[in-house]
Amino acid sequence: MAIEVNGTSYETDEEGYLTDLSQWNKDIANKMAEAEDAELTSNHWEVISFLREYYEEYQIAPAVRVLTKAIGKKLGKDKGNSKYLYELFPYGPAKQACKYAGLPKPTGCV
Amino acid sequence: MATKKFMYVNRKAPYGTVYALESLEVVLIGAAFEQDVSVAFMDDGVYQLVKGQKTDGIGMKNFSPTYAALGDYEVTKIYVDKDSMKERNLSLDDLQHLVWEDEDEDYAEKNSIKLVSRDELAKILDEQDVLLNF
Numbered sequence: 001m002a003i004e005v006n007g008t009s010y011e012t013d014e015e016g017y018l019t020d021l022s023q024w025n026k027d028i029a030n031k032m033a034e035a036e037d038a039e040l041t042s043n044h045w046e047v048i049s050f051l052r053e054y055y056e057e058y059q060i061a062p063a064v065r066v067l068t069k070a071i072g073k074k075l076g077k078d079k080g081n082s083k084y085l086y087e088l089f090p091y092g093p094a095k096q097a098c099k100y101a102g103l104p105k106p107t108g109c110v
Numbered sequence: 111m112a113t114k115k116f117m118y119v120n121r122k123a124p125y126g127t128v129y130a131l132e133s134l135e136v137v138l139i140g141a142a143f144e145q146d147v148s149v150a151f152m153d154d155g156v157y158q159l160v161k162g163q164k165t166d167g168i169g170m171k172n173f174s175p176t177y178a179a180l181g182d183y184e185v186t187k188i189y190v191d192k193d194s195m196k197e198r199n200l201s202l203d204d205l206q207h208l209v210w211e212d213e214d215e216d217y218a219e220k221n222s223i224k225l226v227s228r229d230e231l232a233k234i235l236d237e238q239d240v241l242l243n244f
Contacts, residue, residue, distance in 0.1 A: 058175050060179055063138070
């Protein structure tokens with residue numbers, strides 16, 4: 001599979017996750033969101049950049065429980081809860097946000 | 111479901127076989143089930159925790175940074191066999207500094223790695239409900 005953004009084609013796996021995370025850019029994230037009828041706000045971007053930083057440091061996409069806790073620590077308890085994160089990413093915060101962030105699917109996520 | 115004591119025992123060098131990476135992935139997946147999880151490193155397995163790993167030359171992904179995420183997954187008990195370290199001329203300073211944050215104490219950082227003797231490790235192994243060897 002592939003996703004076409006600004007005239008360039010980017011390879012993805014069968015679930016739409018970017019194959020090469022170094023190719024990621026914001027336009028790709030917007031395009032992926034558009035395909036799922038979502039619009040990315042600054043609250044979404046906050047989570048997406050958090051995930052990219054987490055991956056950069058630990059080389060994994062965090063499980064949702066870990067993400068929730070870490071967001072709570074970094075951005076405050078009002079954001080570090082599953083209600084807030086599921087409102088932003090209704091298909092599953094780890095799963096959907098990781099996809100937009102250009103990361104692989106979180107380990108242990110089915 | 112009652113909580114069981116799970117221990118993952120790592121005995122092999124990080125690269126060359128897929129055991130170390132597989133073990134790490136299983137630990138992370140297993141951590142989601144809220145069991146009492148601990149991890150042990152012995153024999154060549156102690157090399158998995160050595161800091162400053164570079165894998166460019168062997169064309170494999172360096173997954174060692176992921177051990178630092180174990181604390182986030184609430185895996186806070188990491189036992190390293192003292193004798194295996196000694197046999198390989200390694201000291202605690204050669205290993206990554208792994209910590210976990212205690213939420214109940216305002217995220218105070220606590221050490222996860224505990225050096226244990228073979229006797230101590232044998233005792234800990236004996237206390238487990240489930241042992242997984244890699």
